[in-house]
Amino acid sequence: MTPALHLFLIVSAALFCIGLLAALSRRHAIFILIGIEMMLAAANLNFIAFWRFGPQPQPPTGVMVAIFSIAIAAAEAAVGLALVIAVYRHYRTTNVDQLNRLKG
Amino acid sequence: MNSVAFILIAILTLAAALAAASLPKLIHAALSFAVTFVGVAAFFFLLGAEFVGLVQVFVYIGAVAVLIVFTILLTRRDVGKNRGFNWGGVAIAIAVFGGLIWAILKTQPLSIAAPPIEALTVKRIGEVLMTSYVWPLQCVGLVLTAALIGALILVMNEER
Amino acid sequence: MSGDVVDQIFIRAKQWLLSWLAGAPDWIIQITSSLLNIFALLGVFLTLFALISVLERKILGRMQNRYGPNRVGPFGLFQPIADGIKMLIKEDIVPARADKIVHFLAPILIAATAILALGVIPYGRNMTPFAIDGGILFFFAVGSTTELAVFMAGWGSNNKFSMLGAMRAIAQMVSYELPLIITTLPVVMVAGALSPDVIVTAQAGYSFGFVPHWFVTTPWGAAAFVLFFVSGLVESNRTPFDVPEGESEIVAGHMTEYSGFKYATFFMAEYIGMFAISGLAVTLFLGGWHAPVRVLQFIPSYIWFFAKLSALLFVYIWLRGTLPRTRIDHIMNFAWKFMLPMAFTCIFAAAVWHYMGRGLAGWLCSLAVIGIVYIALSILLDTRKRFATRTYRFAE
């Protein structure tokens, strides 16, 4: 007997918001990436949960989306971290507060 | 038993996530991040998607966490500094959390129990992946290749 | 059916033990069953670790024309016990500026993952402790955690040797994880499953009664096995790929700042990782617990498994006694320029073999594919400076 769907959704929402918190509050660029990965993981959790609690049998669409999403997240992490390294090399900082060249 | 497992995993995951978001030392946060993803993988196991759980562990612990750790090493001079914390972000995150919880609890049809399912074998995933989802699979492969090359080019030495 | 009785004796024993719990809630039985598996696993492999640690020293001693440990107990067999006691009573030193938690957690994590990886290997007929559908994936998922543990050890020690050692270790492990995983793919493809049990089952049967249907008997299987074994050597940081802990360069690498029992744990984790990789190699390529010849099938399956495992472990030790340490850049070049293309070639060769009907023609074509790529790579990678005069550079 698995707990009901909304419990999973609440956990996923909490994970999402913690990720959001990390992405919004921390100064270090890597934290932002960590936060984004957490948000993605929360989304994956939702996909899987909705697949599991959807009417059965059905094609494992949620699982597929989660797999693809993990792959994309890996790509995103690779590029993001490469960016962090490149930015660090160039500006000698990974503090996003100091990276405000886009300031209007 | 599943409920017990659920509660344990939830506590583990969320605690690790909070730690990852708030620990002052970047390296601790990165390790907590890994634990968070183990927790999420455990959730996947609990939900019957073992393959995804394994992939999650494999990709996040084996690749992403190691990448993060390497990035931390390569930008080490910066790690000790910038302990700044933006409380506005906390407020926004809490507000979003409130909104999400409210929306979840408000929607009644969500509190349903899980229907019984046949086990999602790797074979079935493979079959679906190679039939209905073969194009997305190719696209993801392309995206990964592009990301790999892009990341390599990004971290190549800047020609000055 | 006496053979069957012996073959299944451990299964029967476990069922007998569990029958004591008849009537208890389902989850209690499950947990008990798991605990029994874990204890059995730990018992077997810790014993094996103790045995191997002394045997390795003895074998190395033979190879170096000297005696190994022969003072403690008969033939020195109690040496591991003495070592254990020595390790336990040593002072546990934690550097003052170390990251204490990380420093503490690293050996635990590394040992835990190594032992976890042992769980999915089928040791005999019906003898898989943790039989899941994606067993191979589980093995690698868990195995990849080792890198994090190594990093934790390096970082937590707050020591430059540790850090450098950890970085070397991670770099080479990440690089060799790719060929390691890719060489398993042909097997997974041909067997059509990620489950070790299914893979072992797929290798049952014999041609002419004496050529087993092990994957190592196919050209791609043989090539993949060699690649897998080399990658396994690197993954378990064994000679000739032991640069992460090369004593002459960086003391003991990420283990520099560990002493006493924590060091022993690292040591144990390394050996258990070696067992796990060898066990997986046996499962994937050497037919798992299947007997090599039909007439020898009466011997219990687990004995075959451990015989093969021992053979591989002997090769590990043999290599350690034979080969010098490789330079780190050579290791990396080898991984990306040779191992990876060859691993991909194995996939292709397996596909050729499969789609040509798994017969003799397929066998030959597969061999041709591998041979062509191997020769091409050999020519391409030949730097033509192999025997150049060595130039010595001194600090000036």
Next chain:
Amino acid sequence: MTAWTVNNVWLIPAAPLAASFVILSLANSRRKSAAALAVIGQVAALTLSIFAFATTLQAPGYRAFHNFTWFTFGENALRIGWVLDPLAAAMLVMIALVGLCIFIFSIGYMAEDKDFTRFFAYLSFFSAAMLGVVIANSLLLLFVCWELVGLASYLLIGFWIHKPSAAAAAKKAFITTRIGDMGFFLGILWLYSGSGTLLFYDNGRGCLESAGLLALGASATFVALLIFCGAVGKSGQFPLHVWLPDAMEGPTPVSALIHAATMVAAGVFLVARVYPLFSFGAIDGVTPSLTVVVSIGVITALMASLIALAQFDIKRILAYSTVSQLGLMMVSLGVGGVAAGMMHLIAHGFFKALLFLGAGSVIHGTHHEHDIRKMGGLRSLMPVTFLTFAIGMMNLSGVPFFFSGGWTKEEILHATARWPTSRLPHYLMFAGVVLTALYMTRQMIYVFFGNRRPASEQLHSYLNGETPHFGVALLIQPILFVSLAFVAAGIGLGFVVYRHAGLQDRHRAAETDPFESAQPILFRFLGNKMWLDELYANTVIAFSKLAARISDWMDRNVWDGLVRALGGLGQLLGIFTTNFDERGINTGVDETTAGTRGLGRVMSGWHSGQIQTYLGAVAVGMLALLILYAWLT
């Protein structure tokens, strides 16, 4: 053979095009290969053109075309193709031949330029595009090639990109012609919407054939006028002629090729090509659109001749002369003398190229001196150039009998004389002819007669000091060739004209000469002058001196004042437009800009550059959506 020629007309432009691309891919140092390739491409085009020309001679009114589908959209197919008729064939031969001469000339002229290969790539490209214009059987294909011609001309005029004046001239040429092309394009669109086809000839369904014209109906006039806009731009007709004199900033071979022989002729060719559109619904050979053509042509011809009189730049005089001759051709087309106009076009192509090459030779010899006031007495220093230039000048002036220019001008004047609407163009064109002779004589005298002035002295010392190098010889050869070619062509054309005229107008056969019958006194005067030219060199000098004095007087008193008056008019217009610009347009634009800038400043304030602020904004947006969702359900 015939079928092969028709089906493979596309090879004519393809040969130089291929040469162009190959040259472009060559290294900058491969000069010889570049020149050889360009010449080979051009020779191939010329050979094929001659075949094509021979093909069209088979039967009078020969016309063959080959159409194919370019692409389909929906149910419609856009078809393009090529056509081979006498008009195209004559143009092909002219372009290929003149082009070849100029290519050879350029080898010497550009010998010391560092971008030699680029120059030849551009030249070949230009040649290909121009040949493409000529063979096009679709207005669309023609337009495409037309624009390519424009591009090539832009590249060639601005060839010396390091010279700001050249860059400016290139831009000016490009933009000015683009203004005309805008009208051209609108005309194409209108034509397509009206007739549903852009093919000229398509077995009765083309837009120049009865069905297409009937489908167009009354709008044919407007379509024709819009297409004429393109011709006005390309052929340097009033009021879009301004780019042409500036375009002389390009290398002289370019001036000869583009601005004398070929490109500017494209406009005239275009009018001739779509002549059925112009003449559709004509009453007695007069349509509103043709009247516009005549008016524009008359204004252009006269104005340019007048301006030419007041110029001192050797190439500018020729440029204005070109403008005026193009005006003359337009007039001819407008009054119905298509054949005469085209003949003049071809003859003009030859002798104007000759004149430009001669001018190039002079410029080259005097070390890039353009001012005719600094030249003089070059007759003895550059005898061959003098001779050829004189031949060209006599052609341009319209010396009869031995020179094609005389025949064609006579034909044009005859055509204008028979225009039913008004005799005015006839008299004005006559004045134009006189003016042409006047300014050319002026130029001759300045450059080749009289005392040696500084630039000539320089040349003198140069010729005495060193042996003439390869380049000079190479410069002279094509000039000689062209002059011979068109002397022959002049006689041949005279024959054709007269046969043609005789066929066209039988009742006139009794008259001695059409020109003479129209203007006997002037005819005799011109004729006498030219006889003198030919037979008594000394009297030429005397006459030239007289003419020089006359022109000098005219320059000082008449044309100068006229030009000044025109200039004043222009200034007045300028003041008016300036005010309009400043008060009306600029203020409006300024206000708009200020508003945009202010808005931008406000909005840029919202961009903190902090990625987390943006992320936070996204999160707040998500929250807002959540609230909206909750509110709606």
